[in-house]
Amino acid sequence: MKRFALIGAAGYIAPRHMKAIAETGNNLVAAYDINDSVGIIDGHFPDAHFFTEFEQFDNFVYNEGRAGRPMDYMAIASPNYLHDSHMRTALRAGSDAICEKPLVLWPADIDALVDIEKATGRRVHTILQLRLHPAIIALREKVRSGAQDKKYEVDLTYITSRGNWYLKSWKGGVEKSGGIATNIGVHFFDMLHFIFGDLQQNIVHVNEPTKAAGYLEYANARVRWYLSLDVNDVPDDLREKGQRTYRSIMADDEEIEFSGGFTDLHTVSYQEILAGRGFGLEENRVAIETVSHIRHAPLAPLTGEYHPFAKRG
Structure with a gap:
């Protein structure tokens, strides 16, 4: 039984992390939140x-370590802008870190964490759950074999x-969340890279x-993407039925369906990490x-390849 702390x-x-810790037969010893x-x-x-x-949490963890x-x-599972600091806390305390997406807000933060991994001998593991979804794995194999x-x-x-709360929370601040592409899109962009290979072009x-x-544009795909928090972007027929979300990934006019089992993938992620097969910093x-490029890239005109929803006001 492994001993866990949760930030x-x-x-x-x-709750998905608590459930994953329990379902893998381990124990949550300490938790922190403001x-x-x-x-x-x-x-x-x-x-x-x-x-x-945090000081009390940090002191408890330190004393537990001293006591063997x-x-x-x-x-x-803290706000995005704190991930980097909290991972450093974990590594320096002698723990491996399991971090939610986005891992960090800036690529340079990854380099610093690599150095701390080397210095402490501990590792950062990340929740990239879409890489573990059977439908995503099957599509990746199809692409690789073609x-x-x-x-x-x-x-x-x-x-x-x-709702209106979103922009009032830390999630609405670019300096804290990284903006919409980072906060709700980063795992999709990771999925696209995982399936279709090296990124070649990034236009906003x-x-x-x-x-x-x-x-x-990736080695094996041209991708038009659109992310939104606006209920008015949900297709009219679905919105009239009360639906407030819409998720679609089409590849060569074929829908990729991965809704089933999506919420169970944190437990699968933990199983992989505990088995030594987790995803690391790189x-x-x-x-x-x-996403860091998207955050500050100049806007391109709507010419050539662009998502049709991009024309919406």
């Missing part, structure tokens, strides 16, 4: 220590509507607080370079 216990994604709405802990680990001040009871892993110069025509559309057509769009580099 960001009150966040949206934290917010105290963490009753979800009782469903899995009622004996876990909980802290609302170090945390084997620290799971990090003609090496084939370019798939891909349309990625992801609309996940959010729309970059607003609630929507972004652009064109990406697996994240292309996706982080992609």
Whole structure:
């Protein structure tokens, strides 16, 4: 049984980490969050220590290590801009880190973490759950076994509507979340790289607080992408039925269906990490370079290849 700590216990994604720790037969020893709405802990680990001040959490972890009871892993589900700092905390405490997406906001942060890995002998593992989805793995194998110069025509559309609270939270601040392409798109960009190979071109057509769009070209795909938090972008027929989300990935006019089992992939991710097959720092580099470029790229005119939703006002 491995000993876990969790940073960001009150966040949206934290319950998936608690569930994964429990389902892999391990123990959550300590958790931290500045917010105290963490009753979800009782469903899995009622004996876990909980802290609302980081200094107290850090002191507890330190003393546990001195007593010969170090945390084997620290799971990090804090706001995006804190991931880098919290991973450094984990590594220096003698723990491996398991970090949510996006790993960091800037590619240079990966280089610094590589150095700390070498100095501490501990590792960073990341949650890139789409790489573990059977449908994604099958498509990757299809691409790899086909003609090496084939370019798939891909349309990625992801609309996940959010209320007014979103822009008031840390997620609405580019300096904290990285913006929409980073906060809700980075795992899709990692998936595209995982399936279709090296990134060759990155053009941005729309970059607003609630929507972004652009064109990406990979070794084996031309991708038109659109991300949105605006419920009005959900297709009319679906919105009239009360649907507030819409997710579609078309490759050569064939839908890639990966909704099934999506929420269970955190447990699979933990199983892979514990078995020594997790994804490390370098697996994240292309996706982080992609979103950091999107964040500051000049907008290109709507000519050539662009997602049809990009024309929406």
